[in-house]
Amino acid sequence: MAATPKPEELQQIDYTPPEKEWMEVPPSFKPGTWCYAGKPQILEYLGLPNPRKWSPADEDWKFPDNWKNTILEGIRERLLKFRSFHLFMDICVRCGACADKCHFYLGSGDPKNMPVLRAELLRSIYRREFTLTGKIFKKMAGGRELTEEVIKEWFSYFYQCTECRRCSVFCPYGIDTAEITMMGRELLHLIGMNTNWILEPAANCYRMGNHLGIQPHAFKDSLLGLVEDIEMETGIKVDPSFNRKGAEILFITPSADVFAMPAIFTMMGYMMLFHHLDLDVTFSTYASEGGNFGLFTSHEMQKRLNYKMYAEAKRLGVKWILGGECGHMWRVIHQYMGTHWDGCDELEVPVSPVTGTRFEHAKFTKMIHICEFTADLIKNNKLKLNPKRNDPYRVTFHDSCNPARGMGFFEEPRYVIENVANNFFEMPENTIREQTFCCGAGTGLNTDEFMEMRMRGGYPRASALKYVAGKHDVNLMATICAIDKATLDALVKYWIPEVEIGGVHELVGNALEMEGQNDRETNLRGEPLPVEPSESPPAAEGGEAGAEGGEA
Amino acid sequence: MKVLSALVAVAVLVLIAAIGTGLAPLQYVFGVVVPYAAFAVFVAGFVYRVAKWAKSAVPYRIPTTCGQQKSLDWVKHSKLEAPHTTGQVVVRMLLEVFLFRSLFRNTRTNLEDDDDGGKKLVYTSSKWLWLGGITFHLAFFTIVLRHLRFFTEPVPFLVQSVEGVDGFFQMTLPALYQTDLVIVGALTYLFLRRLFDPKVRYISLANDYFPLLLILSIAATGILMRHVWRVDVVGIKELAMGLASFSPTVPDGIGTLFYIHLFLVSTLVAYFPFSKLMHLAGVFMSPTRNLPNNSREVHHVNPWNYDVKVHTYAEYEDEFREVMKAAELPVEKE
Numbered sequence: 001m002a003a004t005p006k007p008e009e010l011q012q013i014d015y016t017p018p019e020k021e022w023m024e025v026p027p028s029f030k031p032g033t034w035c036y037a038g039k040p041q042i043l044e045y046l047g048l049p050n051p052r053k054w055s056p057a058d059e060d061w062k063f064p065d066n067w068k069n070t071i072l073e074g075i076r077e078r079l080l081k082f083r084s085f086h087l088f089m090d091i092c093v094r095c096g097a098c099a100d101k102c103h104f105y106l107g108s109g110d111p112k113n114m115p116v117l118r119a120e121l122l123r124s125i126y127r128r129e130f131t132l133t134g135k136i137f138k139k140m141a142g143g144r145e146l147t148e149e150v151i152k153e154w155f156s157y158f159y160q161c162t163e164c165r166r167c168s169v170f171c172p173y174g175i176d177t178a179e180i181t182m183m184g185r186e187l188l189h190l191i192g193m194n195t196n197w198i199l200e201p202a203a204n205c206y207r208m209g210n211h212l213g214i215q216p217h218a219f220k221d222s223l224l225g226l227v228e229d230i231e232m233e234t235g236i237k238v239d240p241s242f243n244r245k246g247a248e249i250l251f252i253t254p255s256a257d258v259f260a261m262p263a264i265f266t267m268m269g270y271m272m273l274f275h276h277l278d279l280d281v282t283f284s285t286y287a288s289e290g291g292n293f294g295l296f297t298s299h300e301m302q303k304r305l306n307y308k309m310y311a312e313a314k315r316l317g318v319k320w321i322l323g324g325e326c327g328h329m330w331r332v333i334h335q336y337m338g339t340h341w342d343g344c345d346e347l348e349v350p351v352s353p354v355t356g357t358r359f360e361h362a363k364f365t366k367m368i369h370i371c372e373f374t375a376d377l378i379k380n381n382k383l384k385l386n387p388k389r390n391d392p393y394r395v396t397f398h399d400s401c402n403p404a405r406g407m408g409f410f411e412e413p414r415y416v417i418e419n420v421a422n423n424f425f426e427m428p429e430n431t432i433r434e435q436t437f438c439c440g441a442g443t444g445l446n447t448d449e450f451m452e453m454r455m456r457g458g459y460p461r462a463s464a465l466k467y468v469a470g471k472h473d474v475n476l477m478a479t480i481c482a483i484d485k486a487t488l489d490a491l492v493k494y495w496i497p498e499v500e501i502g503g504v505h506e507l508v509g510n511a512l513e514m515e516g517q518n519d520r521e522t523n524l525r526g527e528p529l530p531v532e533p534s535e536s537p538p539a540a541e542g543g544e545a546g547a548e549g550g551e552a
Numbered sequence: 553m554k555v556l557s558a559l560v561a562v563a564v565l566v567l568i569a570a571i572g573t574g575l576a577p578l579q580y581v582f583g584v585v586v587p588y589a590a591f592a593v594f595v596a597g598f599v600y601r602v603a604k605w606a607k608s609a610v611p612y613r614i615p616t617t618c619g620q621q622k623s624l625d626w627v628k629h630s631k632l633e634a635p636h637t638t639g640q641v642v643v644r645m646l647l648e649v650f651l652f653r654s655l656f657r658n659t660r661t662n663l664e665d666d667d668d669g670g671k672k673l674v675y676t677s678s679k680w681l682w683l684g685g686i687t688f689h690l691a692f693f694t695i696v697l698r699h700l701r702f703f704t705e706p707v708p709f710l711v712q713s714v715e716g717v718d719g720f721f722q723m724t725l726p727a728l729y730q731t732d733l734v735i736v737g738a739l740t741y742l743f744l745r746r747l748f749d750p751k752v753r754y755i756s757l758a759n760d761y762f763p764l765l766l767i768l769s770i771a772a773t774g775i776l777m778r779h780v781w782r783v784d785v786v787g788i789k790e791l792a793m794g795l796a797s798f799s800p801t802v803p804d805g806i807g808t809l810f811y812i813h814l815f816l817v818s819t820l821v822a823y824f825p826f827s828k829l830m831h832l833a834g835v836f837m838s839p840t841r842n843l844p845n846n847s848r849e850v851h852h853v854n855p856w857n858y859d860v861k862v863h864t865y866a867e868y869e870d871e872f873r874e875v876m877k878a879a880e881l882p883v884e885k886e
Contacts, residue, residue, distance in 0.1 A: 007670070008670070011663075011670060011671040012671075013663055013671075015663070015750075015751070016750060017750055017751065017753075017754040021754075022754065022755075047861070079608060080607065080608055080609065081608070081609055081611060081856055082608065082609065082610075082611060083605060083606075083608035083609060083610045083837065083839055084610075084614065084838075084839045084840070085608075086604075086605055086608040087605055087608075087834050087837055087838060087839075090601075090605075090828070090830060090834060091828060091830060091831040091834035091835070091838075092828065092831075093760070093828045093831055094752070094755045094756055094757065094760050094828075095655075095681060095685070095752075096681075096749065096751055096752040096755060097654075097655055097658050097681060099751045099752070099755070100659075100660065100661040100751070101659075101661075106661060106663075106673060111751070111754050111755070114751065114755065116755050117754075117755055120755065131826070132826060133759075133826050133827070140557065140758055141757075141758075141759060142757040142758070142759055165616055168616045168840050169616060169618050169654065169657065170654055170655070170657055170658060170659075171654060172648070172652055172654050172655040172685070172835070173831055173834060173835045173838050173841075174616055174648075174654065174835075174838040174839075174840035174841035175838070175840075176614070176616060176840045179614070179840075206863050207863060207868075207871070208868075208872075209868065215872060215875060216872050216875060216876045216879060216881055217872075217875045217876065217878060217879035217881070220879050220881060221879070242881055242882075243881050243882050244882065245882070285876070285881060286865050286868050286869075299611075300860055303860045304860045304861060304862055304863075307860070307862040307863075308862075308863075308865075311862075311864070311865060312865065315865055333848075334847055334848055335612055335613060335614050335847050336612055336847075338847055338848065338851060338852065339611070339612055339613070339847070339851075339852045339853065339854045339857070340854075340857070342851065342853070342857070343851055357624070359623075359624075360849065361621070361622055361623045361846070361848055361849050362848040362849065363848075363849055364847075364848055364849050364850060364851055365847070365848040367848070372623055372624065375624065375627070376624055379624070379626060404617070405616050405617055405618070406614070406616075406617065407617055407621055407845075408617030408618075408619060408620050408621030408630065408633070408634035408845055409620075409621060410619070410620050411620050411627045411628065412623065412624070412627065415627070428675070430659055430675035431675070434617065434618040434619065434633065459673070460673050463671075463672050463673040464673075466666075466672065467672065470667075
């Protein structure tokens, strides 16, 4: 693995385009800028074409026979299947509004990371092969031949895009590079050009129910380990249930929450909340993954992995599904799942058993976000909260790309944070909400061998974070995405080590006043708290947050 | 190189019309045959392209949400940026199409030195592209509307009013239209930006310079005809009325400049359906803008949805039954 350049070096970003035209610049496979190839046994397990040993650093990528035809047929098929793709191939005017909106471009200065050029990599082939002007005028009309070099270039740049959709916010026609990258990756899969960091989790998820390949007993053990941690910090023994038939609610969250740092603290928050509310909820070891690396593979793989959610809900006979903090998981649930399965009539419209609130906006898919659930609890004064226990934290919130631009999920997490923490500060407006910047490693790019590009892609986020850290002494960036929790942790260690990464429900767990709890002298991370232990309700000087924490 | 080929292409077009009507007696070809052919190509091409897009499925509801979703009653929903109903989508689209709302958001990013010797990214609002874009489009639209006076008799009140307002300042005789100034200014800006902004220059194709130069030439010939080398307006109206009523006549002595203008317009019209200019129609069909953000509430049907290979619970339990039992996890089969 290549050593990642130091932050000082990485910040010297040159935005001057090369002398040569982009079609003349070959892709380069410098260590730190590409992910390892999919292993043959993984491809075989998933039934994907052209399994073989190869590396993007090799000269010979072992193209299958007739690969050109496969790609062109693949394009033809997708033009008919996806109007987004078809339209976005045709209507771009290259105005350049998207150019400096991409975190990978801002962090690397590589013009092929401008969304417009990323799309042109594919558009140039489309023009040459599928349009009249391209067939007649060829290069003059912006077309080019499909060669092995082109495929290598696709591989390079479609795996330097995190499908974050920030460019599509600014595009006057709403051209969404995520759609282009999805198509690009699907096409690459047709000839076996893919990355192991995406496919191995996908294969794990398919077989064992989760990306990390945690087997059922280990899944249970890990959570029981967290039960002990909770008992240590709060004196309360929570009692999660697994694969329990007849439960009212099935809870599904990314498997990273089960044992990856710092996501486990968020998991502790969930479990405390469920216990405190005496919620009739169960975990599943079979549907033990909220995330869906199929989204980063193909629409088909996405559907194959998504199957377990409804299937398990039906098998267990639950009424509805509650989903944890995750980014791309929610893109799938919000914009794809209902369509994949034409809904799920066996389930009921989610109703909070605590407040009676009926979540009408999820009446078709029957699945709601934990932040929606908790915000509703707080609004209805069902939680007793002591935000002072989060006082050591000066918190900012990182909007994750998928909930932000694929769902419109902005206020619920903020409302929860503002009620469980007293010190909350927003990053600059061009870097939050719908303009939020990616962590730099979404869509299955969160692998170590890709570290240089990750640090580059995450630079805009780090730069904004550094600003609030300097201005408001922010020391915790909360986020509602499991990939974020892992990747931002690496990002802040590199760019701005004084900041930690946490989850919204970790803060909820810290603030939650539970019946029979101990003095709560530490937070969920076991760090000592300066606040006076108190049995009485929290003082109200925390503003709205304190005032809202009414009856339990 | 790319800009040069676009420039040459436009120059060749000018020459063709100049020779064809100035030196050769091909007024009928350039005044009647070419415009009809161009118009036919436009209509057929436009319909073909739109029909082709329409034939492509919209399998998933994928709006780009730029504001708060509709969820809990007390959470303020952003109707415009995350529309939930068709009506809200229509408003979002209208703002997009007529006010270029997304482009209005444009920012410029700069890498600057920060206080402690490092760098930082700084975002500033950048409305020039929006201003150049919207003024060009509005001026173009007004000019097209204005030109209807050549094709109608009596000239409709709306067209007369547009013309009156456009020439309101009466700076010259005949009145100089403000839209002529605006369109030339906007096109010049867009052209120079494409040429001199290194990023935009790098992504530009000959196809990007060509329409700019073509429309600029159309505007230039139009202005020249009106203000410098005057042409026979009565003859032009007769020609235009003839075209519109499908009984074409070509009056003598209209002037070569007019035929150049008309030939450039014909080229633009015929080129339109095969070019990026189709964004005119495409913007209405963009799935990230024209769909409501309500997929958790309302079923969206994928017309090509198909069954996929899945890993069932039974298969899962078969593989892990023993460890599940050992961990006291419930199983279906003992």
